[in-house]
Amino acid sequence: MSTLLRLATAGSVDDGKSTLVGRLLYDSKSVLVDQLESVERVSRDRGLEHADLALLTDGLRAEREQGITIDVAYRYFATAKRTFILADCPGHVQYTRNTVTGASTAHVVVLLLDARKGLVEQTRRHLAVASLLRVPHVVVAVNKIDLVGYSQDRYDELDAEVRAVAAELGVEGISTIPVSALVGDNIVDRSVHTPWYEGPSLLELLEELPGDPTPEEGSFRFPVQTVIRPQGAAAPQFVDYRGYAGQVAQGVVRVGDAVTVLPSGATSTIIGIDTFDGPLEEAFAPQSVTLRLSHDLDVTRGDLLSSSHDAPNPTRTIHGTLAWLAERPAVPGARVLIKHTTHVVQGVLRDIHSRLNLDTAHHEPADSLTLNDIGHVTLRVAADLAVEDYLDSRHIGSFLVIDPASGYTLAAGMVGDALEAKIDPASRPSQYSI
Structure with missing residues (x-):
C-alpha cells in the first residue's frame, strides 16, 4: 500500500x-497549538460557543469573512x-472549476451530503466530475x-440514492459513511450514536485505501521537457553529451529498453538514466530524470518517449470530453491552444456533440457549452499529438x-468517451478545418 494518499473534498x-x-x-492531532488558539479566538469574536474548525482550512480573507470556501485549500x-x-474544494457552483483542479490528481474524493437535504444538483455535478476524472475511489460522507x-x-435511503446516481454516471469504488463533522461522529473514531453502522470511520477507511498504482501497472511514457x-569550455567532459530531461509520467524505463519517439516514430535504445545524485539502472513514475539514447535523433520539448511495443498512435483529431471552466461559452469554430503534457499546439473546436444533463445523467444534443458544463466534443489540432484514451492513462x-x-x-x-457518451462523430459535419 502506498504511504501517500491524495484526497479532495x-x-x-x-x-x-x-x-x-x-x-x-483536529481529532487526528494534526493542528498546531497556535493555529488552534487563533481559531478559538476568531470563534469567540463571532459569538460562537465552540471553535469553528472550518477556519482551519478557510485561509483566504474573503473566505473567513463570508464563511465560505472559494479557493482550493491544501493541507x-x-x-x-x-x-x-488534502484538497478542500469549494461547494458553490461558480467555483466548480476549482473542484476539477483539486480532484484531478486525487486518489479519493470525499463527497459530503447533508442528511437533511439529500442529493442536490451540485452533488450530482461533483459525482460527474469524479467519474469524468476517473478518481479511483469516492467516499460519500452523509453529514x-x-x-x-x-x-x-x-442513512439507508440516501445510501441507495447515492449508489443509484453513481451507477448512472459510471462511478466505481463508492463507499458511504454516516458522520457528523461538527460533533465528530465516525470521523476519526467510530461513534456510539450509530450502533447500526458496522463499517470503518472515515480516517480508518482513508488509511486503508490504495494510493498510487505500482509503476508496473502502466506502460512507459515520458514527455520531454527540455534537451x-x-x-563551451566550462564543461569539456560533456562535449558529446545529449540528454532529454523530464518526469516519468507513467511506467518504468530501464537501461537497454527500446523506446519510440513520438510523433516522429523514430526508435532508439536507452543507454543512460542520469540524475543529480548519479546514474540509475531504472526509473519509474513520478521520478524526474535525464534519459540518453543510443541514436542522435531530432528530439525536442513536447515529444513523447514511449515503450516501443505499445506506443500510442499520433493524431490530429481528438474526440473527448470537456469540463468547461470559463465564463466565455464554447462554440464550434473557436480557435484555441491545446496543452498536452509538455506540448502546446494550435487547435480549433470543430464540433460540440452533446452536453451532460446532470438530472438525468444522459447526454443531450448541444451547440455550445457554458460555465461548468460537461460535454463531448471533437477538436482538430495543427500538429500530431500522441494521445491515449483517458480511461487507459x-x-x-x-x-x-x-x-x-x-x-x-x-x-x-x-x-x-469519458462519460460513455454515445456519439457519432459524422452525425454533424463541420465547416471548420485547420
Whole structure:
C-alpha cells in the first residue's frame, strides 16, 4: 500500500466540507497549538460557543469573512499509518472549476451530503466530475446525521440514492459513511450514536485505501521537457553529451529498453538514466530524470518517449470530453491552444456533440457549452499529438484548452468517451478545418 494518499473534498455549499476537514485535522492531532488558539479566538469574536474548525482550512480573507470556501485549500497531515495531501474544494457552483483542479490528481474524493437535504444538483455535478476524472475511489460522507436523530432509515435511503446516481454516471469504488463533522461522529473514531453502522470511520477507511498504482501497472511514457546539451569550455567532459530531461509520467524505463519517439516514430535504445545524485539502472513514475539514447535523433520539448511495443498512435483529431471552466461559452469554430503534457499546439473546436444533463445523467444534443458544463466534443489540432484514451492513462489522456489571446484556461479535457457518451462523430459535419 502506498504511504501517500491524495484526497479532495467536494459537495454542495454548507454541507460541511471545511468543518469535516477541520475535524479530521483536529481529532487526528494534526493542528498546531497556535493555529488552534487563533481559531478559538476568531470563534469567540463571532459569538460562537465552540471553535469553528472550518477556519482551519478557510485561509483566504474573503473566505473567513463570508464563511465560505472559494479557493482550493491544501493541507498536509499524517497518521501512524500514512501521509495525506488534502484538497478542500469549494461547494458553490461558480467555483466548480476549482473542484476539477483539486480532484484531478486525487486518489479519493470525499463527497459530503447533508442528511437533511439529500442529493442536490451540485452533488450530482461533483459525482460527474469524479467519474469524468476517473478518481479511483469516492467516499460519500452523509453529514449532519445528528440533525436527523442518527436515523438508520434516512442513512439507508440516501445510501441507495447515492449508489443509484453513481451507477448512472459510471462511478466505481463508492463507499458511504454516516458522520457528523461538527460533533465528530465516525470521523476519526467510530461513534456510539450509530450502533447500526458496522463499517470503518472515515480516517480508518482513508488509511486503508490504495494510493498510487505500482509503476508496473502502466506502460512507459515520458514527455520531454527540455534537451540538455552542455556547450563551451566550462564543461569539456560533456562535449558529446545529449540528454532529454523530464518526469516519468507513467511506467518504468530501464537501461537497454527500446523506446519510440513520438510523433516522429523514430526508435532508439536507452543507454543512460542520469540524475543529480548519479546514474540509475531504472526509473519509474513520478521520478524526474535525464534519459540518453543510443541514436542522435531530432528530439525536442513536447515529444513523447514511449515503450516501443505499445506506443500510442499520433493524431490530429481528438474526440473527448470537456469540463468547461470559463465564463466565455464554447462554440464550434473557436480557435484555441491545446496543452498536452509538455506540448502546446494550435487547435480549433470543430464540433460540440452533446452536453451532460446532470438530472438525468444522459447526454443531450448541444451547440455550445457554458460555465461548468460537461460535454463531448471533437477538436482538430495543427500538429500530431500522441494521445491515449483517458480511461487507459490519466496522464497521456488529459489536456487543457487555453485561450490563445489571454492565456487563461478554458477547459479541462479528457480524450475519449469519458462519460460513455454515445456519439457519432459524422452525425454533424463541420465547416471548420485547420
